[in-house]
Amino acid sequence: MYVIVDIQGQQFNLQKGRRLFIHHVKGAEAGATVEFDKVLLIEKDGQFTVGTPTVAGAKVVCEVLTPLVKGDKVLVFHKKRRKGYRKLNGHRQQFSEVVVKEIVG
Template identity: 50%
Template sequence: MYAIVEIAGQQFKVSKDQKVLVHRLAVEEGANVSFDKVLLVDNNGTITLGAPAVEGASVGAKVLKHLKGNKVIVFKKKRRKGYQKKNGHRQALTQIVIEGINI
């Protein structure tokens, strides 16, 4: 059984006991959270497709920890102009574990 769910503006294919890294959620570590925007549910071969979301379906998850992603280097340069710009970014992430898919 799996579901396609929208979490923090991104779509994820999730199943029970799967760990997922999502954009930072505004909840404490150890808290339970529920996502209601379930786009598709596959229950042992029976596919339920939402328009846009499946009615009454939700995905329950537990927040494990907040962390930062890998550093991404942004480097800009214009040749023969003496212009160089170096910048870095680390995305704030939340690690969650999927506890169940409710239909």
């Protein structure tokens, strides 16, 4: 059984027990549970349920393992050729690590 769920504008293919990194969830602490109810598709034993736009009554329950994880550094480089203009910026995206505990629906 797997589901496709929309979490903060990104779609994820989830199964029970899977760990994933999502955009930082503000206010979540380690061990807390978060629920995502924007389930777009459910597959169970070869039967597919497609939402219009979401599946009614379906949700995914996840447990927060690490509330704040910094991702790899992303470098942003701007240059205008023949003008002597160069600018280098970078940032590290903040993520939360969660594990799927239960799929309801």
